[in-house]
Amino acid sequence: MTVEHEGQTKRPERPEHPEHPEHPERPERPERPKHLEHLEGLEGHRPVVETALARLDLDAKTRLLAGQDLWTLPALPEIGLDSLVMSDGPVGVRGAAWSAGDPSLCLPSPTALAATWDPALARRAGRVLAQEAHRKGAHVLLAPTVNLHRSPLGGRHFEAYSEDPLLTARIGTGYVTGLQESGIGATVKHFVANDAETERFTVDNRVDERTLRELYLAPFEAIVRDARPWALMSAYNGVNGTTMTEHRVLQTEVLRKEWGFDGMVVSDWLAARDTVGAIEGGLDVAMPGPQTVFGPALAAAVRDGRVAESMVDTAVRHVLLLAARLGLLKGAAPAVPAGRRPAPLDDPAVAREIATRSFVLLRNPAGTLPLDASAVPSIALIGRAARDARFLGGGSATVYPARVVSPLDGLTEALPECVALTYAMGADPNDQLEVATKGFGLRAVLRDAHGTVLAERPLTLGRVRWMDAALPDGVDYDALATVEITGTFTPSDSGNHHFGTGGTGDFRLTVDGAVLYDEADPEGGDPMEVLTGSAIPRGTAELEAGRTVEVSLLHRSPKIAYGPIRGVTFGLTHRDPERDGDALIEEAVAAARAAHTAVVVVATTERVESEGFDRANLRLPGRQDELVARVAAANPRTVVVVNAGAPVEMPWREEVAAVLLAWFPGQEGGAALADVLLGREEPGGRLPTTWPARLEDAPVTRVTPEDGRLPYDEGVLIGYRAWQHQDIAPAYPFGHGLGYTRWTYEHMELDDHRTVRVRLRNSGDRPGREVVQIYVAATETDEAVERPRMWLAGFASVAAEHGETVAAEICLPERAFQVWDEAQGGWTTRPGRYSVLAGAGLGSLPLTAVVDITT
Numbered sequence: 001m002t003v004e005h006e007g008q009t010k011r012p013e014r015p016e017h018p019e020h021p022e023h024p025e026r027p028e029r030p031e032r033p034k035h036l037e038h039l040e041g042l043e044g045h046r047p048v049v050e051t052a053l054a055r056l057d058l059d060a061k062t063r064l065l066a067g068q069d070l071w072t073l074p075a076l077p078e079i080g081l082d083s084l085v086m087s088d089g090p091v092g093v094r095g096a097a098w099s100a101g102d103p104s105l106c107l108p109s110p111t112a113l114a115a116t117w118d119p120a121l122a123r124r125a126g127r128v129l130a131q132e133a134h135r136k137g138a139h140v141l142l143a144p145t146v147n148l149h150r151s152p153l154g155g156r157h158f159e160a161y162s163e164d165p166l167l168t169a170r171i172g173t174g175y176v177t178g179l180q181e182s183g184i185g186a187t188v189k190h191f192v193a194n195d196a197e198t199e200r201f202t203v204d205n206r207v208d209e210r211t212l213r214e215l216y217l218a219p220f221e222a223i224v225r226d227a228r229p230w231a232l233m234s235a236y237n238g239v240n241g242t243t244m245t246e247h248r249v250l251q252t253e254v255l256r257k258e259w260g261f262d263g264m265v266v267s268d269w270l271a272a273r274d275t276v277g278a279i280e281g282g283l284d285v286a287m288p289g290p291q292t293v294f295g296p297a298l299a300a301a302v303r304d305g306r307v308a309e310s311m312v313d314t315a316v317r318h319v320l321l322l323a324a325r326l327g328l329l330k331g332a333a334p335a336v337p338a339g340r341r342p343a344p345l346d347d348p349a350v351a352r353e354i355a356t357r358s359f360v361l362l363r364n365p366a367g368t369l370p371l372d373a374s375a376v377p378s379i380a381l382i383g384r385a386a387r388d389a390r391f392l393g394g395g396s397a398t399v400y401p402a403r404v405v406s407p408l409d410g411l412t413e414a415l416p417e418c419v420a421l422t423y424a425m426g427a428d429p430n431d432q433l434e435v436a437t438k439g440f441g442l443r444a445v446l447r448d449a450h451g452t453v454l455a456e457r458p459l460t461l462g463r464v465r466w467m468d469a470a471l472p473d474g475v476d477y478d479a480l481a482t483v484e485i486t487g488t489f490t491p492s493d494s495g496n497h498h499f500g501t502g503g504t505g506d507f508r509l510t511v512d513g514a515v516l517y518d519e520a521d522p523e524g525g526d527p528m529e530v531l532t533g534s535a536i537p538r539g540t541a542e543l544e545a546g547r548t549v550e551v552s553l554l555h556r557s558p559k560i561a562y563g564p565i566r567g568v569t570f571g572l573t574h575r576d577p578e579r580d581g582d583a584l585i586e587e588a589v590a591a592a593r594a595a596h597t598a599v600v601v602v603a604t605t606e607r608v609e610s611e612g613f614d615r616a617n618l619r620l621p622g623r624q625d626e627l628v629a630r631v632a633a634a635n636p637r638t639v640v641v642v643n644a645g646a647p648v649e650m651p652w653r654e655e656v657a658a659v660l661l662a663w664f665p666g667q668e669g670g671a672a673l674a675d676v677l678l679g680r681e682e683p684g685g686r687l688p689t690t691w692p693a694r695l696e697d698a699p700v701t702r703v704t705p706e707d708g709r710l711p712y713d714e715g716v717l718i719g720y721r722a723w724q725h726q727d728i729a730p731a732y733p734f735g736h737g738l739g740y741t742r743w744t745y746e747h748m749e750l751d752d753h754r755t756v757r758v759r760l761r762n763s764g765d766r767p768g769r770e771v772v773q774i775y776v777a778a779t780e781t782d783e784a785v786e787r788p789r790m791w792l793a794g795f796a797s798v799a800a801e802h803g804e805t806v807a808a809e810i811c812l813p814e815r816a817f818q819v820w821d822e823a824q825g826g827w828t829t830r831p832g833r834y835s836v837l838a839g840a841g842l843g844s845l846p847l848t849a850v851v852d853i854t855t
Contacts, residue, residue: 045324048332052079052320053313061316062298067289070269070467070565071096071138073319080330084323086187086266086287087136089143090159090175091392091666092399093129095136096470101460103402105132105347105667106392109645110145110171112358112663114161115685115737117771118797119174121357126178126186127342128350133184139326140185140231146172146219149646149689150195150718153703155614158393158645158664162688163719163734165215166792169222176227183336185322188223189233190268191244191255192216196703196710198614201271203705204238207712212239213820213827214716217250221259230263230322234283236271242281245272251282264322270562275301284315291564348668355672357769360661360685361738368637368657370679370740371597378420380595381408382588382631383624383641384428385603390643392664395611400461401667407601407641410670414678422595426588426631427581429622430605433500433535433573436462440551442487442572446472449481459485462553462572463502467565477566483558485572487551494545495577500537502571506556509572511541512549520557535573585627592635599677600631603643614703618649618695628652641673647691653731661685679740679766686737686771686841690720693731699723720842721788735792735841741768741802748838748847754812758838758847762800769799772808773841776816779833779850785819790837812836817853831855 056064060076068074068083075083088094092104105128107113113122133141145156149163161168176186193205193216207216223229234251235244244250245267255261265284272278272286275293279301286292301307320329327334361369371379389406392398408423415421436442442459455473457464462485468477489511491497499516501507506520516539543549553572560569592598602624608615619625632638632655639658642648643665653659660683665672675681692698699722700714714722720734741764749757758772777790794810814829821828831854839845 045321045332048329049317049320049324051331052081052329053316055079056316058299058302058309058312059296061312062302063295064319065285065298065312065315066292066295067285067287067564069290069469070288070567073285081320081323082328084140084319084326084328085138086140086142087133087138088396089129089141090145091397092401093132093136093138093141094399095138096467101457102136102400104136104399105129105351106399106401106404107351108355108358108666108669109158109393109664110161111158111645111688112665112685113175113354114167114171114688115358115360115663116354117167117686117688117795118357119170121354122171122174123178124345124350125354126175126180127182128345128347130179130182130184130341131344131347134182138184139328140187140322141179142187142189142233144172144175144186145189146223147190147193147195148215148219148718150712151700151703152618152647152689152692152695152698153615153701154195154646155197155609156393156395156611157689158609159395159397159611163690164688164792165218165222167688167795168219169226170795172219172223173227176223176229180227180230181336182341183326183334183338185230185326186227187231187233187266188220188229190235191220191232191265192235192250193239193712194235194237196614197612198704199708201236202238202708204241204709205712206240206709208715209822210820211712211715215718217254220255224255224259224261229261230325232261232263232265234265234267234271236268243271243273243277245283245286246274246277246281248281256282262318262321264318270565276306279307279311279315284318288564351666352668352672352675355662355665355669356675356681357684358663358665359672359676359683360687360736361683362659362661362691362732362736363653363656364658364738366657368597368639369660369677369683371677373416373419373678376419376596378422378595378597379411379415380588380591380598380635381411381421381423381601382426382592382598382627383601383603384425384430385643386599386601387423387425389670390603390605390664391666391669393609393611393645394606397611404667405670407599407670407673410672410674411599411677413671414674420595422591424588424591425579425584426600427584427623427627429603429620429624430607431622432605432607433498433537433575435502435535436489436572436574439490439492440487440572440574441489442485442551444472445484445486446475446480447482447484448479454480459487462574464571465567465569467567471568477559480559480568481556483555483568483570485553488548489543489551489574490548491543491545491576493576494543496540497543497577498537498540498575499551500535500539500573501553502535502573503560503569504536505558505560505570507538508552508554508556509538510550510552511539512543512551514541516541535571581623585623585630588627589630589634592631592638595635596637598631598635598638599641600628600638601641601643602628604645604648609645618647618692620648625651629655632656639677647689649692649694650731661687682739682741682767682769683737684739684769686735686773687732688734690723690730690734691732697726697728697730699726715786717786717788721791724789733842735771735773736843737771737841739768739770740764741766743768743770743840745839745846746805748836748849750836750849750851754851756794756810756812756836756838756849758808758810759805760798760808761805762802765802767799767801769797770840772796772798772810772838773845774810774812775837775842775845776812777835777837778830779835782830782832785830787819790835790842791816793836829853829855
């Protein structure tokens, strides 16, 4: 390799990946590839694992490979094995209860975390979630999600990181490292190509091998190499004709033999469908239990000769090794003893820091932001989401924090008394009923078939969600006949209040002595429908503001079952009286006209971004676009804050003074927003995904299978890689993000070791942070291989005072100059001359060097 000029910079230190104590020094094993030695497994734990395995009979072994309930694996006292507890993530630790009675810290969404472009901050996120997991008695967190944003219509994109595999891998590596150095196992998911929700249980994604390797497998490969995760989750979908829980080529040949993964492979919940196919395909654990394709079914398959017992033993070894790492197997010291965990972190402070660092300032042409409180006499805060925070996405990632700081709360607390703050709703994006909270005082009453009270439980909101093994006060699931949510409601507005149920079944709903609903209906079919339940309107009641009334929702068939999932999950839902939409917008316009500055908070809803379905379009729900346009026409100093986990259309973006993307900012989002709006903190985020102006402009949009198949015909050209081949420009490109200061890129050097050194100066008038991005582009067309015009090869964050010069060092990985050769079945370096470009994002790459790559 030669470079056009040689710098005198030193090679940077390797990224920090702390040595795990379960990997002590040991003699080389010639038969194992040298780069995989550190992943082979724990020598100190191996004898303990083998001894424990030898003491188990077939039934015990197969029982260990099946969940005993929704979240746990069984204890086996005969070998000193404790029960292993898993919990959903990725923004919090739900724990087994999954209820508001057991609150959880709520961090910003994964798209927000990726927008920081800071693996060290992702590592801190992992550490703080590990603290939560220890507190809640969980051992393994079912996170992170490292699937890619293939199409902007993906309904669950808020739970993944980016459209780019390198950025995804770096953030995911930091997150996994933070969890596991704190003694909690990470579960990297969903392996692989689980990039949309439509027909997610059965879709067969057709992906050519090169695309699979260069895009969708790449984050998993990098995280296995650099963070050594202890577990991985197999996805619902199929890939090229084989469902993932049975995909031996990917789960055994690639994941284990090629990459050296030595952890546990667990199914996504209800994903395992066939006993023989799953065990032969490399699946270790089928969840949830107790009825799964493993357990007794697997034991029977061994006894009748359909499965070799050695395959069962291999899977059990993986589970026992995980238990040993976690300190759950007698005789094996945990990989990270309590005394060696990192120092505790301030949970809310970390949540607030991630939020501020994730906010992306998309537009600010006149320098409207930050707001100078001494020069802004009044602010009109507008939008439903400004008062009722949209702080996380819907689905299995949902957690219930002890507190949520809304934008209204945050600004009220942060603004000095000299600034007048007014609020107007403007437009309500949600026409659905929501779980009963404000004004309600509720409790749950559990009774048997004779009407005898078995238990009572106070509720912080109108929802109950218990699995059969976690009913209040140890109530016997089989004895339970009814559950009643009962209490009082004090409305804040007079008028026709709407009430309903979350979930389905046999209900009697009573408000203020009147029966609004008394019927039974069928259960839903999708597991998420069973577990979360859509809000269904059931009736209305004319109520007077301030007058307290009695409410009751009696569920006469509260026990739900979907396969092995058994429990009680339903809710009381409510919506305030509707107000005239035109009048709401007029009130907002009047408030904006009377104020110095207007801040409009717009948002998606749980009906737009959630697990279980993809998006139909990218428009903001309700009349929010009209609201923004009307407010901007009334006040030229209109700032728009966007609460969305993935791209939305913003037809008004050129008409407003500033646009700030706040993602789903977690429980401290309102405080973080106040910090950024008032200039106490820098909006440090950069886009991890391209934002189109219109859905029809996006190069890849298809998420709906045809005849069960979804072809990834676009190959390696997704996201910004595909946008480069279009004549239409996006609204905001990948990597875009403004700050409150200016940066001058002064010089770049590239040495023989492919280390890039970029010198830049903070040429603005205040301190700031910049994300230096490095892209690589082939200078000549390679006729043999289709490639994007340029691709991300590295990045680093720098911070500087005004006038200060700083340097960023970034080592270009060998993979940046390689492609997957399907004919040879391996990575191959493409020789030639490459441009190396540095700057603040795809829209601004002022520095260039040239490197010649040889094979």
